[in-house]
Amino acid sequence: MSTWRYLLRFAVRNLTVNRLMNVVAVGTTALALFIVAGVVLVHQNVARTLEGLLEQTPVILYLEDEADREEVSDLQSRLLARDDVTDVEYRSKEEAWEAFRRSLRLEGDLLEGLEGNPLPASLHVNLDPAALEHVENIAAEFQEWSGVESVDYGREIIEHLRGFSNVIQVALGGTGVIISIVAIFIIFNTIRLSVISCSTEIDILKLVGATRWFIGFPFVVSGIAYGFFGSILGQGLLWILYWLVQSRVAEVGFMQLQLFFLSPLWIFLIICLGSLLGVIGSATAVRRAIGRM
Amino acid sequence: MISFHHVSKTFYHDSTIEALDDVSFSMNKGDFYFILGPSGAGKTTLMRILYRDLKPTRGQVIIDGKNIGKMKEKEIPNLRRRVGVVFQDFKLLNDRSVFENVAISLLVQGEDKYEINRRVMRALDQVELTDKRDMNPRQLSGGEAQRVSMARALVKEPEILVADEPTGNLDPDLADNIMDQFDAINRRGTTLLVATHDYRTVQRYDFPCIVLKDGRLIEGPTRDPDHLRPFVGVYGEED
Numbered sequence: 466m467s468t469w470r471y472l473l474r475f476a477v478r479n480l481t482v483n484r485l486m487n488v489v490a491v492g493t494t495a496l497a498l499f500i501v502a503g504v505v506l507v508h509q510n511v512a513r514t515l516e517g518l519l520e521q522t523p524v525i526l527y528l529e530d531e532a533d534r535e536e537v538s539d540l541q542s543r544l545l546a547r548d549d550v551t552d553v554e555y556r557s558k559e560e561a562w563e564a565f566r567r568s569l570r571l572e573g574d575l576l577e578g579l580e581g582n583p584l585p586a587s588l589h590v591n592l593d594p595a596a597l598e599h600v601e602n603i604a605a606e607f608q609e610w611s612g613v614e615s616v617d618y619g620r621e622i623i624e625h626l627r628g629f630s631n632v633i634q635v636a637l638g639g640t641g642v643i644i645s646i647v648a649i650f651i652i653f654n655t656i657r658l659s660v661i662s663c664s665t666e667i668d669i670l671k672l673v674g675a676t677r678w679f680i681g682f683p684f685v686v687s688g689i690a691y692g693f694f695g696s697i698l699g700q701g702l703l704w705i706l707y708w709l710v711q712s713r714v715a716e717v718g719f720m721q722l723q724l725f726f727l728s729p730l731w732i733f734l735i736i737c738l739g740s741l742l743g744v745i746g747s748a749t750a751v752r753r754a755i756g757r758m
Numbered sequence: 759m760i761s762f763h764h765v766s767k768t769f770y771h772d773s774t775i776e777a778l779d780d781v782s783f784s785m786n787k788g789d790f791y792f793i794l795g796p797s798g799a800g801k802t803t804l805m806r807i808l809y810r811d812l813k814p815t816r817g818q819v820i821i822d823g824k825n826i827g828k829m830k831e832k833e834i835p836n837l838r839r840r841v842g843v844v845f846q847d848f849k850l851l852n853d854r855s856v857f858e859n860v861a862i863s864l865l866v867q868g869e870d871k872y873e874i875n876r877r878v879m880r881a882l883d884q885v886e887l888t889d890k891r892d893m894n895p896r897q898l899s900g901g902e903a904q905r906v907s908m909a910r911a912l913v914k915e916p917e918i919l920v921a922d923e924p925t926g927n928l929d930p931d932l933a934d935n936i937m938d939q940f941d942a943i944n945r946r947g948t949t950l951l952v953a954t955h956d957y958r959t960v961q962r963y964d965f966p967c968i969v970l971k972d973g974r975l976i977e978g979p980t981r982d983p984d985h986l987r988p989f990v991g992v993y994g995e996e997d
């Protein structure tokens with residue numbers, strides 16, 4: 466028998482004594498981390514989808530009607546000279562009109578009454594994906610150029626992205642924190658009860674010269690085990706749910722929606738978070754329940 | 759090495775109980791003292807103060823120059839590793855083997871496996887329990903349980919050994935046997951403090967006695983058993 470074996474056996478015994486309490490502790494932790502991981506998963510998927518949309522949305526420079534050929538080609542070469550621009554496409558007033566008509570699926574006669582062509586010519590600029598972060602600044606810069614009437618870019622998408630991020634962060638902050646506190650409390654209580662149920666052994670350990678650290682160690686290990694297994698269980702459930710949703714999405718085939726699960730780093734971080742909940746809950750319980758030496 | 763200076767211990771319950779009242783005495787390294795006194799005299803209380811299970815209400819207890827009443831909590835484990843205790847109620851774990859009950863003393867010090875094995879077997883050999891090492895304390899007689907408690911105290915080779923009524927549950931032969939073992943341990947240099955209300959045991963050895971009654975030290979340390987005879991009535995234990 467060695468010290469480590471004794472301590473680990475102590476921890477394992479804690480985990481086998483009160484099965485129901487263990488199930489509750491692991492279950493609550495699993496629920497907490499299921500929610501946290503779920504929020505992260507949804508956030509990442511939505512963010513990635515919106516970013517994908519943004520990548521497909523060009524920045525459009527609407528040109529002043531007075532701008533002549535020379536001015537336009539000047540603008541074009543200025544754009545192409547930039548590192549953050551991948552390509553530029555010119556669309557004349559006529560092409561814009563054609564596209565508009567096509568998009569409305571209108572026959573010629575309905576627009577017959579209109580005098581002239583109110584649509585401007587435009588330059589469709591595709592940005593390097595790395596530059597998309599600064600798309601607003603870039604658009605503002607283009608706006609200043611002479612010959613440019615106005616600039617359009619995926620502002621709404623960006624606003625959605627931001628709005629969604631904020632909502633999610635609040636949700637993540639709120640739900641995650643509340644459920645995690647509940648999980649810590651349940652772990653605290655479970656460990657407290659198992660400390661109490663071991664009071665005879667703890668008293669003896671104290672009297673033969675065990676340190677507080679030595680006595681507390683097996684209980685903190687139990688607490689970490691709750692957090693560890695809870696986070697694995699929670700993420701396992703989330704994966705099953707993800708798999709169901711994803712196969713449904715694939716069936717319906719709606720958009721080219723490409724879903725993905727949490728990255729290994731996130732999975733690892735959430736396991737760490739679970740273990741941390743276990744440490745906090747059990748260390749507090751141990752500190753309270755071991756009492757004076 | 760050990761000295762009590764005007765030590766009092768008061769318990770507050772419905773009424774106040776003076777378990778120890780102004781007790782002073784001192785022992786040198788390697789001494790063997792008996793603490794004699796009737797039930798409720800304060801013997802257990804005195805010992806619990808010695809391994810800092812209780813704090814004195816007043817007065818000082820000094821071990822090797824250290825006031826253990828003022829000791830920080832962090833230092834307590836170290837004190838308890840130096841003081842072996844044979845408890846009046848044994849304090850054994852019934853769901854663990856005899857071997858494991860003894861090993862616990864060394865496990866808390868982080869000794870390695872081989873060292874633990876070697877020393878536990880030697881301690882069990884000393885108290886003649888080698889053949890019972892895999893048994894459960896519940897399967898043991900009172901005297902055997904007593905000796906497991908003793909082995910657990912001995913195994914850490916303590917500088918000080920305190921034994922609270924170690925012969926209370928034993929027949930006279932076994933009591934003598936245990937006392938002889940304490941004698942042998944003391945000869946190897948361990949300081950011993952043995953509480954008893956068994957006057958017969960005290961008479962067999964020429965060791966100083968401290969006599970407690972109602973928490974007060976009424977006699978001693980003295981080596982003169984005949985001098986103690988007037989107190990025998992107090993203990994009510996004379997054969």
Ligand SMILES: Nc1ncnc2c1ncn2[C@@H]1O[C@H](COP(=O)(O)OP(=O)(O)OP(=O)(O)O)[C@@H](O)[C@H]1O
Pocket residue numbers: 769770771775776777795796797798799800801802803804846955
């Ligand atoms: N934790 C406690 N709370 C209150 N009173 C206590 C406590 N411990 C001991 N006492 C009281 O202190 C007095 C001395 O008790 P102690 O256990 O030291 O006696 P003792 O000499 O060991 O007796 P015995 O020979 O029966 O073991 C008793 O009156 C007892 O009731």
Ligand SMILES: [Mg+2]
Pocket residue numbers: 801802803846922
């Ligand atoms: Mg007693």
